[in-house]
Amino acid sequence: MNILEKAKKYHSLEKEEIVALLKSSDKSLFIGADEVREKYKGNEVHLRGLIEFSNICKRTCKYCGLRGENLKLERYRLSCNEIVDFAKKGASYGYKTVVLQSGEDNHFSCDDICKIVREIKNLNIAVTLSLGEKTYEEYQAYKLAGADRYLLRIETTDENLYKELHPKMSLENRKQCLDNLKKIGYETGSGCLVGLPGQTIESLADDILYFKDKDFDMIGVGPFIPNPNTPLANYEGGDFWLAIRVMAIIRLLLPDINIPATTAMETLNPNGRIIALQSGANVVMPNITEGDYRRKYEIYPGKICVGDTPKHCRQCISSKILSIGRTISNSYGFRSD
Numbered sequence: 388m389n390i391l392e393k394a395k396k397y398h399s400l401e402k403e404e405i406v407a408l409l410k411s412s413d414k415s416l417f418i419g420a421d422e423v424r425e426k427y428k429g430n431e432v433h434l435r436g437l438i439e440f441s442n443i444c445k446r447t448c449k450y451c452g453l454r455g456e457n458l459k460l461e462r463y464r465l466s467c468n469e470i471v472d473f474a475k476k477g478a479s480y481g482y483k484t485v486v487l488q489s490g491e492d493n494h495f496s497c498d499d500i501c502k503i504v505r506e507i508k509n510l511n512i513a514v515t516l517s518l519g520e521k522t523y524e525e526y527q528a529y530k531l532a533g534a535d536r537y538l539l540r541i542e543t544t545d546e547n548l549y550k551e552l553h554p555k556m557s558l559e560n561r562k563q564c565l566d567n568l569k570k571i572g573y574e575t576g577s578g579c580l581v582g583l584p585g586q587t588i589e590s591l592a593d594d595i596l597y598f599k600d601k602d603f604d605m606i607g608v609g610p611f612i613p614n615p616n617t618p619l620a621n622y623e624g625g626d627f628w629l630a631i632r633v634m635a636i637i638r639l640l641l642p643d644i645n646i647p648a649t650t651a652m653e654t655l656n657p658n659g660r661i662i663a664l665q666s667g668a669n670v671v672m673p674n675i676t677e678g679d680y681r682r683k684y685e686i687y688p689g690k691i692c693v694g695d696t697p698k699h700c701r702q703c704i705s706s707k708i709l710s711i712g713r714t715i716s717n718s719y720g721f722r723s724d
Contacts, residue, residue: 391419394639398423399599405592409632420635420667427642428669432708433720434701435484435515435647436477436675439684440465444490446519449552450542450583452614452685453490459616461683464494467503474507477675480701483719484513486538486672491519500525501532508533513719515576520560523567530571535721537568538576540607543583544597545590552583565601574722576605576645581633582625583611591633599640604722605670606644608634609651612687627655631666638667644722645670654689661707670720671708673700 388396390404391413400408408416441464444453452460465473474485485507489495500518507514515536516529526537541561543549549558568575579594580586598606610625630652638646648668652659660671674681675697682693692700705715718724 391416391639394636395419395423398640398642400636400640402589402592402596405595405636406588408636409588409591409629416632416635417662417666420638421665423638423642424646424667424669428645430713431669431716431718432664432713433484433645433670433716433718434482434704435486435670435672435720436474436480436482436697437486437488437672438465438470438473438477439488439674439676439680440470440473441489441492441494442680442684443492443494445493446491446556447554448556449554449618450580450611450614452616452687454617457614457616460685463680463683464492465680467495467499470503471506473675473677474512475510476677476697478510478512480675480697482512482675482701483717484515484535485675486515486517488517488538489519497525497528501528504529504532504534513721520556520564523571526564526567526573527571530573534573535719536574536576536605538578538605538607539565539568540576540578540580541565541594541597542578542580543586543590544579544594545586548583548585548590551585565603569601569603574604576607577601577603578607578609579633580609580611580625581630582623584619584622591629595633595636595640598637602641604644605646606634606637606641607647607649608637609649610655612651612654612689614685614687624655627652627659631662634663635667645720647672650674650691651687653691654687660704661711664708664713665711671704673697673704675700
């Protein structure tokens with residue numbers, strides 16, 4: 388039995404087997420991942436409306452355009468009412484989940500976030516939060532307010548690389564936050580960047596094994612895209628196909644989780660999200676933030692759809708999904724659905 392067949396049958400691989408798949412150019416990996424996706428998740432694609440409500444961040448992560456030391460970025464912050472208003476519009480477009488994402492902005496108190504969550508839950512939609520590292524008590528309060536999911540990408544499990552890229556942050560604390568989220572009862576999402584300076588294939592294999600060990604409910608994989616206003620401006624970006632390979636292996640090892648076709652993939656490849664959906668992904672997160680805020684939330688350059696309206700984004704991605712024989716889900720898209 389070859390490595391791919393083993394992964395499809397047992398959903399388990401050793402590190403050296405993952406490394407071999409990552410180094411291979413055999414496209415059968417993508418076909419195998421797509422087969423596993425169809426078996427465990429069906430042909431429905433879950434659309435989740437993304438609201439990027441603040442690009443203000445206290446962190447200084449070296450790869451991210453939102454880093455606090457980037458003085459060239461025009462900052463913004465939505466009001467609590469604006470966030471809820473965007474969520475209402477998202478619900479009217481048919482989204483069953485909204486994702487509230489921001490930099491680590493201390494302006495919003497725990498009570499603010501809880502109030503926002505409660506108001507959005509009144510719309511009968513699921514709420515995913517992506518607000519960075521918080522205390523156990525804050526995570527617990529958000530959950531009690533009604534938050535369903537929390538996304539906290541680890542980006543890399545390589546301790547030396549994490550330390551280099553995340554000044555004044557701790558990999559141990561990041562992992563503790565993820566453990567806290569699972570303990571509290573969130574559907575917990577994480578993920579990694581592919582192609583970071585100094586990252587190895589072996590390091591990526593360790594990331595995949597960490598995701599498998601923790602049994603996260605959602606994993607997002609994106610290629611590293613250098614931002615000109617960061618310390619990594621002059622480094623080479625990540626490889627699109629390697630990012631797809633990482634994503635496909637994650638599908639093989641965690642067959643029933645939710646995996647997004649990320650926007651960054653389409654920034655590198657015009658058909659990136661469709662290729663991802665045909666290689667194991669089953670979620671897309673169209674941006675439902677309105678106006679010029681889309682352009683200002685510039686984690687990396689060349690971000691797609693910054694000039695589009697939320698309505699156009701919904702129609703565009705829906706037509707692409709239907710064109711490959713998939714359907715749009717009407718469920719909330721929990722892992723157990």
